[in-house]
Amino acid sequence: MLAKRIIPCLDVRNGRVVKGQQFKNIVDVNDPVVLAKRYSELGADELVFYDITASNEERDIFLDVVEKTAEEVHIPFTVGGGIRTIEDFRKVLKAGADKVSINSAAVKNPEIITEAARKFGRQCVVLSIDAKQTEDGSWHVFINGGRVDTEMDAGEWAVKGEQLGAGEIVLNAMDTDGVKTGYSVDITKAISERVRIPVVASGGAGKKEHFLEVLKNGKADAALAASVFHYGDIQIKDLKQFLYDNGVEVRRV
Amino acid sequence: MITIIDYGAGNLKNVKHAFGRLGVQAEIRSDPDTLKQSRALILPGVGAFKDAMDTLSRLNLVEPIKEHADKGKPLLGICLGYQLLYEKSFEDGEWDGLGILKGEVVPFAHDLKVPHMGWNQLIKNPNRSDPMMKNIGDEEYVYFVHSYFVKPKQEDETLFFTKYGIPFSSASRKEHVIGMQFHPEKSSETGMKLLKNFVELIP
Numbered sequence: 001m002l003a004k005r006i007i008p009c010l011d012v013r014n015g016r017v018v019k020g021q022q023f024k025n026i027v028d029v030n031d032p033v034v035l036a037k038r039y040s041e042l043g044a045d046e047l048v049f050y051d052i053t054a055s056n057e058e059r060d061i062f063l064d065v066v067e068k069t070a071e072e073v074h075i076p077f078t079v080g081g082g083i084r085t086i087e088d089f090r091k092v093l094k095a096g097a098d099k100v101s102i103n104s105a106a107v108k109n110p111e112i113i114t115e116a117a118r119k120f121g122r123q124c125v126v127l128s129i130d131a132k133q134t135e136d137g138s139w140h141v142f143i144n145g146g147r148v149d150t151e152m153d154a155g156e157w158a159v160k161g162e163q164l165g166a167g168e169i170v171l172n173a174m175d176t177d178g179v180k181t182g183y184s185v186d187i188t189k190a191i192s193e194r195v196r197i198p199v200v201a202s203g204g205a206g207k208k209e210h211f212l213e214v215l216k217n218g219k220a221d222a223a224l225a226a227s228v229f230h231y232g233d234i235q236i237k238d239l240k241q242f243l244y245d246n247g248v249e250v251r252r253v
Numbered sequence: 254m255i256t257i258i259d260y261g262a263g264n265l266k267n268v269k270h271a272f273g274r275l276g277v278q279a280e281i282r283s284d285p286d287t288l289k290q291s292r293a294l295i296l297p298g299v300g301a302f303k304d305a306m307d308t309l310s311r312l313n314l315v316e317p318i319k320e321h322a323d324k325g326k327p328l329l330g331i332c333l334g335y336q337l338l339y340e341k342s343f344e345d346g347e348w349d350g351l352g353i354l355k356g357e358v359v360p361f362a363h364d365l366k367v368p369h370m371g372w373n374q375l376i377k378n379p380n381r382s383d384p385m386m387k388n389i390g391d392e393e394y395v396y397f398v399h400s401y402f403v404k405p406k407q408e409d410e411t412l413f414f415t416k417y418g419i420p421f422s423s424a425s426r427k428e429h430v431i432g433m434q435f436h437p438e439k440s441s442e443t444g445m446k447l448l449k450n451f452v453e454l455i456p
Contacts, residue, residue, distance in 0.1 A: 002369065002371050
């Protein structure tokens, strides 16, 4: 059976892994290549690297990290953050990434999803959606690091993204990001039922039960988390055993 | 030389790194003469079937690959490279493949999510025992990303099946032609064992 995936996410700045809380309060954690290798050995199914750098100089350092990871880590990984053009896709894929996630730039220029899918295959085009529930209860798509409300409905954008050629959706619920109160199960389920491509839940993991909830009730195909793994609150191996014991198909190593 | 065929498709470096980890130097090449002189060929690939065949033709690589297989030299097709080994694909039309192995490539026709993406299990074909299956336990996981699958004409060409709605052929072997629908270079230790088994077939 196809296993549900557990995906540690590494935010990388200036060649180091950092973790923000609700996109703020960034603290230093570790060497990304070392961490990636360790996670791979511990049973992570995939990895995500987000480039949260600002300057071109730091961008080269980031590409270097991607290249080193590809050499040493033999599980798939996605690269995101600051992807705006087809050339950006090409660069990170050439450095060794398996998939590329695109967020704000896809909202501003949806055609890029189609073009990237045509050039590199839809399997490597990941549409990352930052979503937040508004006062009337609907979920809106936010861009520019969560600062701008596009007023687009998150579910509709996910469906459109699939039609345009995305091969996977990462749904990041902004309200729960970094606060460890659990994934946003309802919106994850709603989107997972509307698209026919895999949906990765992101934002809110604090304990093992949260993973179980979103993979089972939320119908997510994968769950992404950062700080609980980086700080050792949850061991991937224990998490997988827990999920397996509770009837979720996972790859145990 | 062990050659990874470069026809503009996908992460060739990752395949090279995986062989490197086994202590095997594999080169990424696209000239027909190099292919002809190689001891073993790796045909990787992601993307569309038709585009891949068109590119192989344009680069004059179809004949060298077929000759290589005819001579009984080891050939490994990975993912789309596996599908290309067969006669025909129904990916957005009907296209001829390399025809080295007999069978067709067809889409998943169930309501599960496509692409079939992620880690899934290898189930050994009980009718096969093969050096390619060495050190592989029951139901080990490997990493897949694909929307179409291979239907070999000879069912026992299959080494491993995988279940996704239906059981399909996830790896097969006929003589020294081997194909894997999953990505061994991205399948952690299980992938390494399979690549090692392939390397051991190379004289």
